[in-house]
Amino acid sequence: xxxxxxxxxxxxxxxxxxxxxxxxxxxxxxxxxxxxxxxxxxxxxxxxxxxxxxxxxxxxxxxxxxxxxxxxxxxxxxxxxxxxxxxxxxxxxxxxxxxxxxxxxxxxxxxxxxxxxxxxxxxxxxxxxxxxxxxxxxxxxxxxxxxxxxxxxxxxxxxxxxxxxxxxxxxxxxxxxxxxxxxxxxxxxxxxxxxxxxxxxxxxxxxxxxxxxxxxxxxxxxxxxxxxxxxxxxxxxxxxxxxxxxxxxxxxxxxxxxxxxxxxxxxxxxxxxxxxxxxxxxxxxxxxxxxxxxxxxxxxxxxxxxxxxxxx
Amino acid sequence: xxxxxxxxxxxxxxxxxxxxxxxxxxxxxxxxxxxxxxxxxxxxxxxxxxxxxxxxxxxxxxxxxxxxxxxxxxxxxxxxxxxxxxxxxxxxxxxxxxxxxxxxxxxxxxxxxxxxxxxxxxxxxxxxxxxxxxxxxxxxxxxxxxxxxxxxxxxxxxxxxxxxxxxxxxxxxxxxxxxxxxxxxxxxxxxxxxxxxxxxxxxxxxxxxxxxxxxxxxxxxxxxxxxxxxxxxxxxxxxxxxxxxxxxxxxxxxxxxxxxxxxxxxxxxxxxxxxxxxxxxxxxxxxxxxxxxxxxxxxxxxxxxxxxxxxx
DNA sequence: CATATGGATTGATTTAAGCTATAAAGATAT
DNA sequence: ATATCTTTATAGCTTAAATCAATCCATATG
Numbered sequence: 121x122x123x124x125x126x127x128x129x130x131x132x133x134x135x136x137x138x139x140x141x142x143x144x145x146x147x148x149x150x151x152x153x154x155x156x157x158x159x160x161x162x163x164x165x166x167x168x169x170x171x172x173x174x175x176x177x178x179x180x181x182x183x184x185x186x187x188x189x190x191x192x193x194x195x196x197x198x199x200x201x202x203x204x205x206x207x208x209x210x211x212x213x214x215x216x217x218x219x220x221x222x223x224x225x226x227x228x229x230x231x232x233x234x235x236x237x238x239x240x241x242x243x244x245x246x247x248x249x250x251x252x253x254x255x256x257x258x259x260x261x262x263x264x265x266x267x268x269x270x271x272x273x274x275x276x277x278x279x280x281x282x283x284x285x286x287x288x289x290x291x292x293x294x295x296x297x298x299x300x301x302x303x304x305x306x307x308x309x310x311x312x313x314x315x316x317x318x319x320x321x322x323x324x325x326x327x328x329x330x331x332x333x334x335x336x337x338x339x340x341x342x343x344x345x346x347x348x349x350x351x352x353x354x355x356x357x358x359x360x361x362x363x364x365x366x367x368x369x370x371x372x373x374x375x376x377x378x379x380x381x382x383x384x385x386x387x388x389x390x391x392x393x394x395x396x397x398x399x400x401x402x403x404x405x406x407x408x409x410x411x412x413x414x415x416x417x418x419x420x421x422x423x424x425x426x427x428x429x430x431x432x
Numbered sequence: 433x434x435x436x437x438x439x440x441x442x443x444x445x446x447x448x449x450x451x452x453x454x455x456x457x458x459x460x461x462x463x464x465x466x467x468x469x470x471x472x473x474x475x476x477x478x479x480x481x482x483x484x485x486x487x488x489x490x491x492x493x494x495x496x497x498x499x500x501x502x503x504x505x506x507x508x509x510x511x512x513x514x515x516x517x518x519x520x521x522x523x524x525x526x527x528x529x530x531x532x533x534x535x536x537x538x539x540x541x542x543x544x545x546x547x548x549x550x551x552x553x554x555x556x557x558x559x560x561x562x563x564x565x566x567x568x569x570x571x572x573x574x575x576x577x578x579x580x581x582x583x584x585x586x587x588x589x590x591x592x593x594x595x596x597x598x599x600x601x602x603x604x605x606x607x608x609x610x611x612x613x614x615x616x617x618x619x620x621x622x623x624x625x626x627x628x629x630x631x632x633x634x635x636x637x638x639x640x641x642x643x644x645x646x647x648x649x650x651x652x653x654x655x656x657x658x659x660x661x662x663x664x665x666x667x668x669x670x671x672x673x674x675x676x677x678x679x680x681x682x683x684x685x686x687x688x689x690x691x692x693x694x695x696x697x698x699x700x701x702x703x704x705x706x707x708x709x710x711x712x713x714x715x716x717x718x719x720x721x722x723x724x725x726x727x728x729x730x731x732x733x734x735x736x737x738x739x740x741x742x743x744x
Numbered sequence: 745c746a747t748a749t750g751g752a753t754t755g756a757t758t759t760a761a762g763c764t765a766t767a768a769a770g771a772t773a774t
Numbered sequence: 775a776t777a778t779c780t781t782t783a784t785a786g787c788t789t790a791a792a793t794c795a796a797t798c799c800a801t802a803t804g
Contacts, residue, residue, distance in 0.1 A: 138783095149783095150764085150784080150785095151763075163514045170783095180513060194503045197499055198496060201496055205495075450750070450751060462752075463794075465753085467793095
């Protein structure tokens, strides 16, 4: 049994087709045919059911594929070990970013990063904090960018920046004349929130919770993106809070509705997080440096108070 | 990179000698030399420091060996998957047994088992409960025999038998005239115990604890084996408790010092335990059947009360 | 200095991985 | 029903890689 054979198994399991899998493996179809047959002969068990169209896995086949994934993944980590030893910065790097950070942060650092580290092949995915935690734990993500602290034992956090919350207050809102707002002004009942599952939503709720009791079921209007939140707010459906980076590219008209908080402004802590056993620490270092570099130019707040992103 | 190469790396790391490692791998020494060189070339890193005598691992080498172990172990599990599918009962099976069970139970079932399942190659180790739990969790043991319940989420338990405790009371002891003893008669202060780390010790302490408060630091006499415990007791140093199977091969004179408990007799639960993801379930079934078979002939108690083996 | 130990090197041999060409089996269209 | 297409299997060959026996070479030891 060889690692190559296991890779072939995985490719066929993925594409359900010898010919396509062969292409992806950069070999010919007969090569796959014979290698799979050899493996099946040696284990004396059928991995694929070729009578079905498209090809299906047998019951044992499914278990073997599962295990083959482990083995191939683990074998690739040997190269990672060597890379780390040499301080080499390159290879595939899978990173997750939460939805409320992705659209503002990614354009700020991505170009910079790939220019500085052309050998790193970033695979970026938008994921919720919860999804990120599972994937980091299972080793499917090398790192992620999320609001912290997460209070998770096996996950390490390295802070990138503190991003203040800014009030977005439409003209018809009771707070419209307050130049600078206070946390105590906030009332969950006239505030628009992101829908469930976003940690920015939980952050805002935590922010308000410390001050007032409220009725959890009263929020009627919820949205999946911060952009929609602003539009809903323009329609007079309530005020909302925006992460600071989201306020930078608003039109003049919209900018005029921004109300900063009095110091210390509530803020979220944004960190790059990774599993404590993660090997590609140099790439994490690199990301950390690039991102905090570009952010230094954009965010210059000293006095902030960090709000937990965790749901209570 | 091939699995074979990784196996070679592991062999050399183990024997610190190419020639010996080659023998164990059933290849010649030049084969190892060239294969290791190829791997080192490909990774472009030295795994072994050949200037030292005996050969040493480099820093990266150590990490690579660690990872290679993972990969080789995981790759061997593929055969296990297939074996399980086919119901094949054979291959290597690593089992741990706690010290207070090993000497009495092993002779009772071992011959029987290897006769019935000649293709299974048992590797038996005497380990404490604590060591067993770590090794089962890390996948270094396929199963173990220990006193239960262990209350461990990832470890499954299958009860083999209930083994009553029997009092061993020397002639000069205050309880010598009581034909049958009660749990309430026990006093930790005149009782001999095994040394720390044995769960049988913890079991006995739990048994007494429910009844009396006591001074933890008062036990003076402790021993590492049940045999010594009996001898110390003969010297008049106190009574002791024995697991039932240990009472079966005592001399007549010693047997006369045994005092059984009134029903329900305190007892320990002895189980075969294994990780919840263990693959070789057929072998565990086989062991379970053989052991509970031989025990059925030896232990015939109905009314027992199980004492926890866990330290408080 | 002789000798022993243990890894590296060389060159031949065997094994196995991969290729091209083609057959065979199934599905689909005419 | 026949032709056509799709997809996997097989055959025969080539090339690459693994292994071996023999030998070299460096280092340590008496």
